[in-house]
Amino acid sequence: MDFQEQTALTTANNSFSKRSTVLILAIACGLAIANVYYNQPLLGHIGRSLEIPVKQVGFIPFLTQMGYATGLLLLVPLGDRMERRNLITTMLLLLSCTLVAEATSPNLIWLSIASFALGFCSIVAHLVLPLVAYMTAPEQRGKVIGTLLSGMILSVLLARTVSGAISEHFGWRSVYAIAAGVMIILALIVRKEIPVNKPSSTLSYQQLMASLVDLFRQQPVLREASFNIALIFAAFNIFWASLIFLLESPVYNFNAQVAGLFGLAGIIGAITTPLVGRLTDERGPRMLVGIAVSLALSAFVILWLAGTHLMGLVVGVIILDLGMHTGYISNQIRVYNLVPNAESRLNTVYMVINYSGGALGSFMGTYVWGLWHWNGVCALGFSLLTIAALIHFNTRQRKLIQNP
Known part of the structure:
Protein backbone atom coordinates (compact mmCIF):
# COMPACT_ATOMS: atom_id res chain seq x y z
CA MET A 1 0.00 0.00 0.00
CA ASP A 2 1.58 3.32 -1.08
CA PHE A 3 1.55 6.59 0.87
CA GLN A 4 -1.48 8.02 -0.95
CA GLU A 5 -3.54 4.88 -0.35
CA GLN A 6 -2.52 4.82 3.31
CA THR A 7 -3.50 8.48 3.68
CA ALA A 8 -6.89 7.86 2.03
CA LEU A 9 -7.51 4.85 4.25
CA THR A 10 -6.59 6.85 7.37
CA THR A 11 -8.92 9.69 6.32
CA ALA A 12 -11.77 7.28 5.72
CA ASN A 13 -11.08 5.53 9.02
CA ASN A 14 -11.29 8.87 10.83
CA SER A 15 -14.57 9.57 9.04
CA PHE A 16 -16.08 6.20 10.02
CA SER A 17 -14.88 6.62 13.60
CA LYS A 18 -17.29 9.56 13.98
CA ARG A 19 -20.57 8.38 15.45
CA SER A 20 -22.52 10.86 13.31
CA THR A 21 -21.17 9.36 10.08
CA VAL A 22 -21.91 5.80 11.19
CA LEU A 23 -25.42 6.90 12.24
CA ILE A 24 -26.10 8.55 8.86
CA LEU A 25 -24.87 5.47 7.02
CA ALA A 26 -27.05 3.26 9.26
CA ILE A 27 -30.09 5.39 8.34
CA ALA A 28 -29.13 5.26 4.64
CA CYS A 29 -28.81 1.47 4.73
CA GLY A 30 -32.11 1.16 6.56
CA LEU A 31 -34.17 3.46 4.34
CA ALA A 32 -32.83 1.82 1.18
CA ILE A 33 -33.63 -1.73 2.25
CA ALA A 34 -36.99 -0.70 3.73
CA ASN A 35 -38.31 -0.30 0.17
CA VAL A 36 -38.18 -4.09 -0.25
CA TYR A 37 -40.56 -4.63 2.68
CA TYR A 38 -43.21 -1.94 2.25
CA ASN A 39 -45.40 -4.34 0.27
CA GLN A 40 -45.85 -7.06 2.94
CA PRO A 41 -48.66 -5.35 4.92
CA LEU A 42 -50.06 -3.88 1.69
CA LEU A 43 -50.76 -7.14 -0.13
CA GLY A 44 -54.43 -7.16 0.85
CA HIS A 45 -54.92 -3.57 -0.40
CA ILE A 46 -52.92 -4.18 -3.58
CA GLY A 47 -54.86 -7.37 -4.34
CA ARG A 48 -58.22 -5.66 -3.94
CA SER A 49 -57.13 -2.52 -5.82
CA LEU A 50 -55.84 -4.40 -8.88
CA GLU A 51 -58.24 -7.35 -8.51
CA ILE A 52 -55.46 -9.90 -7.96
CA PRO A 53 -56.25 -13.20 -6.14
CA VAL A 54 -54.29 -14.18 -3.02
CA LYS A 55 -52.12 -16.80 -4.73
CA GLN A 56 -51.00 -14.30 -7.39
CA VAL A 57 -50.41 -11.32 -5.11
CA GLY A 58 -47.77 -13.40 -3.36
CA PHE A 59 -45.62 -12.94 -6.47
CA ILE A 60 -45.15 -9.23 -5.63
CA PRO A 61 -42.81 -9.69 -2.63
CA PHE A 62 -41.29 -12.70 -4.41
CA LEU A 63 -40.39 -10.60 -7.46
CA THR A 64 -39.14 -7.74 -5.29
CA GLN A 65 -36.78 -10.02 -3.41
CA MET A 66 -35.68 -11.85 -6.56
CA GLY A 67 -34.88 -8.44 -8.03
CA TYR A 68 -32.91 -7.71 -4.87
CA ALA A 69 -30.99 -10.98 -5.20
CA THR A 70 -30.28 -10.22 -8.87
CA GLY A 71 -29.04 -6.74 -7.99
CA LEU A 72 -26.79 -8.22 -5.34
CA LEU A 73 -25.35 -10.64 -7.89
CA LEU A 74 -24.84 -8.18 -10.74
CA LEU A 75 -24.20 -4.85 -9.00
CA VAL A 76 -22.60 -5.39 -5.58
CA PRO A 77 -19.33 -6.87 -6.99
CA LEU A 78 -18.80 -3.48 -8.67
CA GLY A 79 -18.09 -2.10 -5.19
CA ASP A 80 -14.64 -3.75 -5.33
CA ARG A 81 -13.64 -2.03 -8.57
CA MET A 82 -15.59 1.27 -8.75
CA GLU A 83 -15.54 4.43 -6.67
CA ARG A 84 -18.22 3.63 -4.09
CA ARG A 85 -19.53 7.12 -3.34
CA ASN A 86 -20.63 7.73 -6.94
CA LEU A 87 -21.98 4.18 -7.22
CA ILE A 88 -24.08 4.51 -4.04
CA THR A 89 -25.45 7.93 -5.06
CA THR A 90 -26.37 6.67 -8.54
CA MET A 91 -28.21 3.66 -7.13
CA LEU A 92 -30.24 5.86 -4.77
CA LEU A 93 -31.39 8.04 -7.67
CA LEU A 94 -32.30 5.00 -9.79
CA LEU A 95 -34.17 3.60 -6.79
CA SER A 96 -36.25 6.77 -6.66
CA CYS A 97 -37.28 6.20 -10.30
CA THR A 98 -38.40 2.63 -9.62
CA LEU A 99 -40.47 3.79 -6.66
CA VAL A 100 -42.32 6.22 -8.93
CA ALA A 101 -43.00 3.34 -11.33
CA GLU A 102 -44.34 1.26 -8.44
CA ALA A 103 -46.62 4.10 -7.29
CA THR A 104 -48.13 4.50 -10.76
CA SER A 105 -48.63 0.80 -11.57
CA PRO A 106 -51.98 0.36 -13.39
CA ASN A 107 -52.02 -3.46 -13.51
CA LEU A 108 -50.31 -6.65 -12.36
CA ILE A 109 -47.80 -6.77 -15.24
CA TRP A 110 -46.56 -3.21 -14.66
CA LEU A 111 -46.48 -3.79 -10.91
CA SER A 112 -44.50 -7.01 -11.37
CA ILE A 113 -41.85 -5.33 -13.52
CA ALA A 114 -41.65 -2.32 -11.20
CA SER A 115 -41.36 -4.59 -8.15
CA PHE A 116 -38.45 -6.51 -9.68
CA ALA A 117 -36.71 -3.24 -10.65
CA LEU A 118 -37.34 -1.84 -7.18
CA GLY A 119 -35.63 -4.82 -5.58
CA PHE A 120 -32.80 -4.66 -8.14
CA CYS A 121 -31.95 -1.06 -7.18
CA SER A 122 -32.41 -1.46 -3.41
CA ILE A 123 -28.95 -2.97 -2.83
CA VAL A 124 -27.43 0.27 -1.47
CA ALA A 125 -26.86 -1.18 2.00
CA HIS A 126 -24.65 -3.88 0.51
CA LEU A 127 -22.47 -1.30 -1.15
CA VAL A 128 -22.10 0.55 2.16
CA LEU A 129 -21.47 -2.49 4.40
CA PRO A 130 -18.40 -3.85 2.55
CA LEU A 131 -16.98 -0.32 2.44
CA VAL A 132 -17.32 0.00 6.20
CA ALA A 133 -15.94 -3.52 6.74
CA TYR A 134 -12.89 -2.62 4.62
CA MET A 135 -12.35 0.69 6.42
CA THR A 136 -12.82 -0.64 9.97
CA ALA A 137 -10.22 -2.40 12.10
CA PRO A 138 -11.02 -6.14 12.55
CA GLU A 139 -11.35 -5.84 16.34
CA GLN A 140 -14.08 -3.16 15.92
CA ARG A 141 -15.78 -4.63 12.86
CA GLY A 142 -18.52 -6.46 14.72
CA LYS A 143 -19.46 -3.38 16.74
CA VAL A 144 -19.64 -1.01 13.74
CA ILE A 145 -21.40 -3.46 11.43
CA GLY A 146 -23.78 -4.26 14.29
CA THR A 147 -24.68 -0.56 14.46
CA LEU A 148 -25.33 -0.41 10.71
CA LEU A 149 -27.39 -3.60 10.77
CA SER A 150 -29.35 -2.22 13.72
CA GLY A 151 -30.37 0.72 11.53
CA MET A 152 -31.32 -1.67 8.74
CA ILE A 153 -33.36 -3.92 11.00
CA LEU A 154 -35.15 -1.02 12.66
CA SER A 155 -36.03 0.39 9.25
CA VAL A 156 -37.41 -2.96 8.07
CA LEU A 157 -39.59 -3.14 11.17
CA LEU A 158 -40.78 0.45 10.77
CA ALA A 159 -41.27 -0.10 7.03
CA ARG A 160 -44.10 -2.51 7.75
CA THR A 161 -45.58 -0.24 10.41
CA VAL A 162 -45.33 2.98 8.39
CA SER A 163 -46.54 1.48 5.12
CA GLY A 164 -49.52 -0.10 6.85
CA ALA A 165 -50.49 3.20 8.50
CA ILE A 166 -50.01 5.34 5.37
CA SER A 167 -51.92 2.85 3.25
CA GLU A 168 -54.94 2.93 5.57
CA HIS A 169 -55.15 6.73 5.35
CA PHE A 170 -53.84 7.65 1.89
CA GLY A 171 -53.76 4.43 -0.14
CA TRP A 172 -50.95 2.02 -0.93
CA ARG A 173 -49.59 4.08 -3.85
CA SER A 174 -48.74 7.01 -1.57
CA VAL A 175 -46.27 4.79 0.33
CA TYR A 176 -44.07 4.51 -2.76
CA ALA A 177 -44.50 8.15 -3.80
CA ILE A 178 -43.24 9.36 -0.43
CA ALA A 179 -40.35 6.87 -0.48
CA ALA A 180 -39.24 8.18 -3.90
CA GLY A 181 -38.77 11.69 -2.48
CA VAL A 182 -36.90 10.32 0.54
CA MET A 183 -34.39 8.53 -1.74
CA ILE A 184 -33.51 11.78 -3.55
CA ILE A 185 -32.86 13.57 -0.25
CA LEU A 186 -30.83 10.61 0.97
CA ALA A 187 -28.64 10.65 -2.17
CA LEU A 188 -27.64 14.25 -1.47
CA ILE A 189 -26.83 13.56 2.21
CA VAL A 190 -24.84 10.39 1.57
CA ARG A 191 -22.77 12.01 -1.16
CA LYS A 192 -21.69 14.64 1.35
CA GLU A 193 -20.89 12.16 4.15
CA ILE A 194 -19.06 9.31 2.37
CA PRO A 195 -15.41 10.05 1.54
CA VAL A 196 -14.04 9.31 -1.94
CA ASN A 197 -12.85 5.71 -1.85
CA LYS A 198 -10.27 4.15 -4.16
CA PRO A 199 -11.38 0.74 -5.53
CA SER A 200 -9.76 -2.25 -3.79
CA SER A 201 -9.55 -4.39 -6.94
CA THR A 202 -8.36 -3.92 -10.52
CA LEU A 203 -10.18 -7.01 -11.83
CA SER A 204 -12.46 -6.56 -14.83
CA TYR A 205 -16.20 -7.06 -14.36
CA GLN A 206 -15.97 -10.47 -16.05
CA GLN A 207 -13.13 -11.47 -13.72
CA LEU A 208 -15.09 -10.24 -10.70
CA MET A 209 -18.08 -12.35 -11.67
CA ALA A 210 -15.89 -15.40 -12.29
CA SER A 211 -14.26 -14.91 -8.89
CA LEU A 212 -17.68 -15.28 -7.22
CA VAL A 213 -17.75 -18.89 -8.35
CA ASP A 214 -14.18 -19.40 -7.14
CA LEU A 215 -15.00 -17.95 -3.72
CA PHE A 216 -18.07 -20.15 -3.41
CA ARG A 217 -16.08 -23.28 -4.33
CA GLN A 218 -13.00 -22.49 -2.22
CA GLN A 219 -14.64 -21.21 0.97
CA PRO A 220 -16.68 -23.86 2.86
CA VAL A 221 -17.51 -21.35 5.62
CA LEU A 222 -19.02 -19.05 2.99
CA ARG A 223 -21.25 -21.86 1.72
CA GLU A 224 -22.26 -22.91 5.23
CA ALA A 225 -23.06 -19.36 6.40
CA SER A 226 -24.96 -18.52 3.20
CA PHE A 227 -27.25 -21.55 3.21
CA ASN A 228 -27.79 -21.23 6.96
CA ILE A 229 -29.09 -17.67 6.70
CA ALA A 230 -31.07 -18.52 3.55
CA LEU A 231 -33.06 -21.15 5.46
CA ILE A 232 -33.62 -18.83 8.43
CA PHE A 233 -34.65 -15.95 6.15
CA ALA A 234 -36.99 -18.19 4.14
CA ALA A 235 -38.79 -19.21 7.33
CA PHE A 236 -38.85 -15.56 8.47
CA ASN A 237 -40.50 -14.43 5.21
CA ILE A 238 -42.93 -17.34 5.19
CA PHE A 239 -44.28 -15.88 8.41
CA TRP A 240 -44.29 -12.21 7.38
CA ALA A 241 -45.77 -12.74 3.91
CA SER A 242 -48.71 -14.68 5.32
CA LEU A 243 -49.24 -12.66 8.53
CA ILE A 244 -51.56 -10.11 6.88
CA PHE A 245 -53.94 -12.91 5.82
CA LEU A 246 -54.06 -14.33 9.35
CA LEU A 247 -54.75 -10.89 10.80
CA GLU A 248 -57.48 -10.12 8.24
CA SER A 249 -59.11 -13.53 8.81
CA PRO A 250 -62.01 -14.05 11.25
CA VAL A 251 -59.44 -15.11 13.87
CA TYR A 252 -58.45 -11.43 14.39
CA ASN A 253 -60.34 -9.19 11.90
CA PHE A 254 -57.48 -6.65 11.89
CA ASN A 255 -56.54 -4.29 9.03
CA ALA A 256 -53.24 -3.44 7.27
CA GLN A 257 -52.39 -0.75 9.82
CA VAL A 258 -52.52 -3.24 12.69
CA ALA A 259 -50.52 -5.72 10.61
CA GLY A 260 -47.85 -3.09 10.17
CA LEU A 261 -47.80 -2.42 13.91
CA PHE A 262 -46.73 -6.02 14.47
CA GLY A 263 -43.40 -4.98 13.04
CA LEU A 264 -42.80 -3.03 16.24
CA ALA A 265 -42.90 -6.28 18.18
CA GLY A 266 -39.53 -7.06 16.62
CA ILE A 267 -37.90 -3.83 17.78
CA ILE A 268 -36.11 -5.78 20.51
CA GLY A 269 -34.17 -7.52 17.76
CA ALA A 270 -33.04 -4.18 16.37
CA ILE A 271 -32.02 -2.88 19.78
CA THR A 272 -29.98 -5.98 20.58
CA THR A 273 -28.13 -6.13 17.25
CA PRO A 274 -25.14 -4.00 18.39
CA LEU A 275 -24.88 -6.33 21.42
CA VAL A 276 -24.85 -9.33 19.08
CA GLY A 277 -22.04 -7.66 17.15
CA ARG A 278 -19.97 -7.22 20.31
CA LEU A 279 -20.67 -10.79 21.45
CA THR A 280 -19.56 -12.00 18.03
CA ASP A 281 -16.26 -10.13 18.46
CA GLU A 282 -15.79 -11.65 21.93
CA ARG A 283 -17.21 -15.19 21.66
CA GLY A 284 -16.94 -15.98 17.96
CA PRO A 285 -19.75 -15.94 15.38
CA ARG A 286 -20.36 -19.69 15.15
CA MET A 287 -21.77 -19.96 18.66
CA LEU A 288 -24.16 -17.09 17.90
CA VAL A 289 -25.38 -18.88 14.76
CA GLY A 290 -26.42 -21.87 16.88
CA ILE A 291 -28.32 -19.57 19.23
CA ALA A 292 -30.03 -17.92 16.24
CA VAL A 293 -31.30 -21.21 14.82
CA SER A 294 -32.53 -22.31 18.25
CA LEU A 295 -34.41 -19.03 18.76
CA ALA A 296 -36.09 -19.20 15.35
CA LEU A 297 -37.17 -22.80 15.92
CA SER A 298 -38.61 -21.88 19.32
CA ALA A 299 -40.50 -19.00 17.74
CA PHE A 300 -42.25 -21.26 15.22
CA VAL A 301 -43.22 -23.70 17.97
CA ILE A 302 -44.88 -20.81 19.82
CA LEU A 303 -46.51 -19.46 16.64
CA TRP A 304 -47.86 -22.89 15.74
CA LEU A 305 -49.25 -23.64 19.19
CA ALA A 306 -50.41 -20.15 20.21
CA GLY A 307 -50.32 -17.93 17.09
CA THR A 308 -54.11 -17.65 17.00
CA HIS A 309 -53.94 -15.90 20.40
CA LEU A 310 -52.67 -12.33 20.42
CA MET A 311 -50.10 -12.77 23.20
CA GLY A 312 -48.70 -15.92 21.60
CA LEU A 313 -48.41 -14.14 18.25
CA VAL A 314 -46.55 -11.17 19.78
CA VAL A 315 -44.13 -13.39 21.73
CA GLY A 316 -43.50 -15.48 18.62
CA VAL A 317 -42.74 -12.38 16.53
CA ILE A 318 -40.26 -11.08 19.13
CA ILE A 319 -38.35 -14.37 19.36
CA LEU A 320 -38.40 -14.91 15.59
CA ASP A 321 -36.95 -11.44 15.00
CA LEU A 322 -34.23 -12.07 17.60
CA GLY A 323 -33.31 -15.32 15.88
CA MET A 324 -33.31 -13.80 12.41
CA HIS A 325 -31.18 -10.80 13.31
CA THR A 326 -28.72 -12.81 15.40
CA GLY A 327 -28.24 -15.24 12.53
CA TYR A 328 -27.88 -12.44 10.00
CA ILE A 329 -25.10 -10.52 11.70
CA SER A 330 -23.16 -13.53 13.04
CA ASN A 331 -23.15 -15.26 9.65
CA GLN A 332 -22.22 -12.03 7.88
CA ILE A 333 -19.24 -11.38 10.15
CA ARG A 334 -18.06 -14.96 9.52
CA VAL A 335 -18.09 -14.18 5.81
CA TYR A 336 -16.34 -10.79 6.02
CA ASN A 337 -13.42 -12.35 7.92
CA LEU A 338 -12.58 -14.88 5.18
CA VAL A 339 -10.64 -13.08 2.39
CA PRO A 340 -9.10 -9.57 2.64
CA ASN A 341 -10.03 -7.04 -0.09
CA ALA A 342 -12.90 -9.22 -1.33
CA GLU A 343 -15.59 -7.92 1.01
CA SER A 344 -18.05 -6.90 -1.73
CA GLY A 376 -49.36 -25.03 6.72
CA VAL A 377 -47.40 -21.81 7.22
CA CYS A 378 -46.03 -22.89 10.60
CA ALA A 379 -45.26 -26.44 9.45
CA LEU A 380 -43.26 -25.16 6.48
CA GLY A 381 -41.30 -22.62 8.52
CA PHE A 382 -40.52 -25.16 11.23
CA SER A 383 -39.36 -27.71 8.63
CA LEU A 384 -36.89 -25.31 7.01
CA LEU A 385 -35.46 -24.31 10.39
CA THR A 386 -35.09 -27.96 11.38
CA ILE A 387 -32.95 -28.47 8.26
CA ALA A 388 -30.85 -25.41 9.23
CA ALA A 389 -30.36 -26.80 12.75
CA LEU A 390 -29.39 -30.26 11.52
CA ILE A 391 -26.80 -28.84 9.10
CA HIS A 392 -25.34 -26.40 11.64
CA PHE A 393 -25.00 -28.73 14.61
CA ASN A 394 -23.92 -31.69 12.48
CA THR A 395 -21.14 -29.59 10.92
CA ARG A 396 -20.09 -28.38 14.35
CA GLN A 397 -19.93 -31.95 15.66
CA ARG A 398 -17.75 -33.05 12.74
CA LYS A 399 -15.35 -30.17 13.38
CA LEU A 400 -15.10 -31.07 17.06
CA ILE A 401 -14.25 -34.68 16.15
CA GLN A 402 -11.61 -33.54 13.65
CA ASN A 403 -10.16 -30.92 16.04
CA PRO A 404 -10.76 -32.23 19.60
Missing part, protein backbone atom coordinates in the same frame (compact mmCIF):
# COMPACT_ATOMS: atom_id res chain seq x y z
CA ARG A 345 -17.76 -10.23 -3.55
CA LEU A 346 -18.04 -12.28 -0.35
CA ASN A 347 -21.08 -10.22 0.57
CA THR A 348 -22.52 -10.80 -2.90
CA VAL A 349 -22.41 -14.59 -2.61
CA TYR A 350 -23.77 -14.47 0.94
CA MET A 351 -26.63 -12.10 0.18
CA VAL A 352 -27.65 -13.60 -3.18
CA ILE A 353 -28.16 -16.98 -1.53
CA ASN A 354 -29.80 -15.30 1.47
CA TYR A 355 -32.34 -13.33 -0.56
CA SER A 356 -33.03 -16.18 -2.94
CA GLY A 357 -34.12 -18.11 0.13
CA GLY A 358 -36.10 -15.11 1.36
CA ALA A 359 -37.84 -14.67 -2.00
CA LEU A 360 -38.88 -18.33 -2.09
CA GLY A 361 -40.11 -17.97 1.50
CA SER A 362 -42.29 -14.98 0.57
CA PHE A 363 -43.87 -16.87 -2.30
CA MET A 364 -44.28 -20.13 -0.38
CA GLY A 365 -45.84 -18.31 2.58
CA THR A 366 -48.75 -16.90 0.58
CA TYR A 367 -49.11 -20.06 -1.51
CA VAL A 368 -49.20 -22.38 1.51
CA TRP A 369 -51.64 -20.04 3.25
CA GLY A 370 -53.96 -20.42 0.27
CA LEU A 371 -53.81 -24.21 0.64
CA TRP A 372 -53.55 -24.98 4.37
CA HIS A 373 -53.73 -21.60 6.16
CA TRP A 374 -51.88 -21.11 9.46
CA ASN A 375 -50.99 -24.75 10.13
